[in-house]
Amino acid sequence: MAAFTRRLFLAAGSSLALAAALGLPASAAETVAETPKRGGTLTAILQPEPVTLTPANNTAQPTQFVAANIFDGLVTYDFDLKPQPSLATAWEVAPDGLTFTFHLRKGVKWHDGAPFTAADVKWSLENVWKTIHPRNKALFENVTSVDTPDDQTVILHLSKPSLPILAVINGVGAPILPKHLYDGTDILNNPVNNKPVGTGAFVFKEWKKGEYILLERNADYWDEGKPYLDRILFRVIPDAAARAAALEKGEAQYATFNPVPFRDVERLAALPNLKVDTRGYEWLSPLLYLDFNVDNPYFKDVRVRHAVAHALDREAIAKVVWFGFGKPAISPVPSTLRTFHDANVPRYPFDPKKAEELLDAAGFKRGADGVRFSITHDFLPYGDDYKRTGEYIKQALKRVGIEVNIRSQDTAAFIKRVYADRDFDLSSSYNGAFPDPQIGVVRAFWSGWLGTKTPWTNGSGYRNPQVDALIQSAAIEGDQNKRVEIFKRFQETVVGDLPTLPLLELRFFTIHAANLKGIVIQGDQTYGSVKNAWFDDAPKQN
């Protein structure tokens, strides 16, 4: 058992062995220097407003940003994406990968006073993780039974190994709901969803739609002395300029997921009362990519796909379009997933001449007007950054003779067009890779998704039996080293075939007040609790 744990942690990119346990706060590094002070209201910016506060069937970021403070998970993840104890104090995985044992913390209570027990975890796994959670179904589907020998022990029995489980069991990745409030009800329509009851450091108080969500300190929290803050006020601020102004004035002290325009970051970072941090997104590891519709008469030719890759200057996209908040990507598995990332994949350096040669070779010569062919580009409708990326692509491809017509649309239309109707040529998108490629990366390449019209799956229409086999064998491989090998072969194949062109590893940023300490201390911070955060002096509030 211990041997296996070690291997696992090696795989997670750390040289440390056997760290599974023993109550050390994950925050040690930053908080030892100063003694945290109690009190104060943290005003955090929330945008857009969440649909629900219960992360059971909704993995949207705003939901999770709030919910993580209400719901504790089995673990949290440090910057190296190693799990750290939370509701689980220790865990073991059997060497054959078919049994997971979690030891739960004693004396934890739900916000309504009921005790938190192994039964809640078992119920959540069976009724939420395995069924309605949009991301976890595949990871937990081989769990055949769950034993709860006592209130503090949960044992998962699997028919086939599923190692990525250990990468998603934080408060929002595998949300634990109170069985006594949900059992026997329609989970999706349970009124508790909007008045959530969790075990976390903060208790839900009030949600005024369109305005704010208020959480209050959980006086009965298991982690003695925490949280330090009295209240968290999540304010909905739809306009980016207004968000910048609110942070600047100190009306809000914490905002995540690129809350202000990139160009404002430099200005705000220079202010003495604000700090900018790009950490805390490691668990998500976002990647920006282009999907070629491989059924398109031009893009079905791999030379054309390679040509597009050579025609785009990813360095320029990172620097100019994304203002430096991104790093050119070479593989669909971002470099933040250190063990899985393969630096030896085929490269497509910026080389318009090469691109033109490839296009000529593919038989798409420039016409009298200099145009080889025309395509459409549908950009991800998540704001100006994606639109500017599209505008850059239009101009860059024009230089090699490809005319691009940008189509803009709202999210519903985009998803229908790309994933349901497949009525597109070239689309942009981003996904979270998460600590294991099994969770966020393979979705875009597995042919099993084709025809299911499911958003954020195989948009390109790529179908490669060899890749499918790799994906399936990695899913049920119990040896992490072997999985790493499989994923390297996977990366080399898909980067060679290039149905999907990785553009940038995005660097999301957080802005927080300079006197707000202990706010960015873990790899899943932006999906985690702010229970370790405290104000060095009374926050400026006016």
Added chain:
Amino acid sequence: MLTARYLRRGLAQLAFVVFGIAVVNFFLLHLAPGDAAQVMAGEAGSATPEYMAALRKQFGLDQPLYIQFFQYLKNVLTFNLGYSFRQGLPVSELLLQRLPATLLLMVTSILFAVSVGSTLGFIAARHAGKAVDTAISTLALLFYATPVFWIGIMFIVVFSVGLDWLPVGGMASIEKGYTGFDHVRDVAHHLVLPAATLGLFYLAIYTRLMRASMLEVYGQDFVRTARAKGVRPRRIAARHVLRNALLPIVTTLGVQMASVLGGAILVETVFSWPGLGRLAFEALFQRDLNLLLGILFCSSIVVVLVNLAVDLLYTVLDPRIELA
């Protein structure tokens, strides 16, 4: 009795409008590509076919279109605005939450526009052709010609960030937990910039309207008679001209109600004002059919009621007009 008949006609008109809006809204949104389930799955960043099917079932989107439409009409006829699955609340509850904020913003900005605009127009008309007139007219037109969102953002930059006089946005300082009079003052404090931004656009309209109708009335016989009788100009302006010039202002007020809600979308976005305009905007993009209908329903009631009130006001201002 006339009034009762008039009100009945007003209600019939309201019924027609509401029915019309229901039909337009339903088919408009069903023409839109993508549905609410796709939006939610899109935001979730991950989904499975089972998850999508569960959402569609929950939203009633798995039913044939005509059944959805009949269900929808039935709800409308029984004054049941339905449930916003997206927001997880009954539509009526959401409307009640948001309506006060929007009404406050609309009424304040319209009052501001009417009072300041009419005053400016009054002054301009009294000095028609002189420098004061030119200055007022130009200024009003400039406010009209500048995009609303631009004025809003500039107000934030100058008055909130630069001078630190007023809050950046929102409707209240929730963290302060004000109650009673303090709360009222706090909300008023937050209201200044959004109301001024929205009001400035309409200011131009009332300035011009007041000026034009003042000049119109000045030219009429009874004013000339009064002047000939030696009534002082100030008295003529106040007693005879102003009263008559108010009529078109009242009319315009009725016509404008719907448009103010449209303008509120921009202002509510810039100032994070928790009103109906922004909610409608979001409902549109989230394909939240029930909610969008509810908002349009609500706004049409407000518009029709305001127009009824305007007609009644007319009879007060001008006894010659009878309600037919």
Added chain:
Amino acid sequence: MSLLDVAAAPPSLATPRNGLLTRLLRRPSALVGLLLLALIVAMAASAPLLFPDDPLDMVAQPFLWPGADPAYPLGTDMLGRDLASGIFHGARVSLLIGAVATLVSLVIGTGTGALAGYYGGRVDAVLMRLTELFQTIPPFLFALAIVAILQPSIPTITLAIGITAWPSLARLLRAEVLKLRHGELVQASIALGASDARIIALHILPNTLAPIIVSSSILVASAILTESSLAFLGLGDPNVVSWGGMVGAGREVLRTDWYVATVPGLAIVAAVLALNLLGDGLNDALDPKGERRA
């Protein structure tokens, strides 16, 4: 909402004593409006000559301030696109959107208004209920819905603005036609057995030209404003440069490089101002009573 709703007491084209242009030019504000508009039209016309390259091309270093580089007098935006080129090419698009949207409104608005006013009775009742329905739906929200459904592109944006802006015009026209309908000229034609279509085409519409002309200039102005508001909310066409689109893009860098949004913003203000001044001038010039006023 536009100043159109304010066009109280619309003028008629009754036997001008002097040429329209002469009377128009006598008013300083109208003159300013006309000159400004001429300038904008000239910019639109000369854009392909002065700036033959694609205005969307990234030609220089991003964020060059106006005046920093003589080659780019108005500076460059966040992608290094020439703002001056954008303003000139954008004038074409913005004017086009304004003009075509207005044309759409004119067709629907005058059609509805003329039919309602001429036939009265049940036709009037139905058409006016319809107009009221359109007036009850917030026009901007309606335009947003149409653009969201049809997907933003220049034609859909233009159409959306056009089909949401006509109700006030219809009411205006109806009132005018009502007056004319009971006038001697029309009554005489009816007595002579002229067909309805002929009467409307020959005797009614020509006499409503004045309010139509005045309304048009105001409608074009408000269409340009609406386009910029749509772009602010992210509903613009990224394939072409329009002023609204430029303001929308510049909004993100407003706090650091305010010129990016301000330059096209000023162009919008200038165009809207020009069209409204011109509208005022026309209103006065076409109205014989107006001679006494301003």
